[in-house]
Amino acid sequence: MNLSAWNRVAVIAAFAAIAGFGAGCDKLGGGKGKGSGSGSGSSGSSGSSGVAPVADTGPIKIGHYASLTGSEATFGVSTDHGVILAMEERNAAGGVKGRKIELKTLDDASKSSEAGNVVQRLISEDKVVALIGEVASGSSLAGGKVAQQQGVPMISPSSTNKKVTEGRDMVSRVCFLDEFQGYVVAKFAKDQKFDKVAVLFDQAAPYSKGLAETFKTEFEALKGTITTSQAYTAGDPDVSAQLQSIKTSGAQAVFLPGYYTDVGNIVNQARKLGITAPFLGGDGWDSSKLAEIGGAAIEGSYYSNHYSFDEARPEVKDFVSKFEKRWKETPDGLAALGYDAARVLFDAMDKAPSLGGKDLATTIAATKDFPGVTGKITLDANRDAQKQAVVVQMKGGKPRYVATVVPKGWPEPAAATPAGSGSGSAAGSAAAAGSGSATK
């Protein structure tokens, strides 16, 4: 029963060869709970929860846990596409330490309650040496708990809640924090002359709750007024009571730090109730589905994000063209961050003395000046990245680049206006904001 680590890798590799080398087998299987049907079942699980010694021959297995189905499905699918592209490029260039990389992606169905389970499966059944995931902070908190307990390094591409990495030396991330993102939106709102803003947040999501708080702190520090702060829970079909309060509060804009499915639905309800004020959001809006669900109601609204396909930076142009060629779709922020997270991981694997948990985690944590598509990535003492943000505006159903905002003390961002799209005064003011009295 107890296959040695080497044998297990051989079994998995053999399976992978039969199944067709590559990633994401499970995603085609769809539903959660079916995840173990691929590969892992054939290897005769020992049922142990301990971490097997890391094999040093055969393909290097990495795991991705993601929302491939459910209300945040585009987050997981886009991220997976970014990770796969990075892996294919790396394998074509010879892999890592002379070995091919093999990816196993498991679906957590957009449920934080599932995230821990799929991470456990990736570790104990698939014997992955490292994990990528999740997008939603609530899921990264749950998955990160297991990764930490089991001593397997994890990189979140895009979870922005501070607590995700806190006290967990196995866990790092390649994105900025909501402490910065809250500032970005607050400053942008002020620059748009929105002095009175209402807040509507998802009380059950650590991301939404946390970002609502940092926005409030930053906006009030800039002498803005929060007219009212209202709560919903993801999936609530009717938020008209909260929207009525917002309507009568005299808000000039509404900050809605939610995920795209709720955002699209809520904005539609708001317009039906006669709320004409623009909505402002954070990275959780980033989805090709936002325009589909939000329709005309979302047009003109703004959100902050990690990158825009519209940016003029050469690394963005290069990535967008490679990604479009591979996937026939325009990469959103999740795709770019998935690509960056995977490349940071491979870079650390190159440099780490071994692929054992501690060695690899320490090497990831030492990442410095890594040239990501989403900006230069340097991890700080808390294994978080300090990066620039962009503000985009929904126009014609697409998030168009408006401005780049950099953390305090950073050089002024280069004039990043995309070719052919006038950025108007909003860009100027937000870029100036970023280089001004930034506090984060």
Ligand code: PHE
């Ligand atoms: N930052 C969000 C969170 O922490 C996730 C997210 C990132 C969503 C980027 C969309 C784009 O939950």
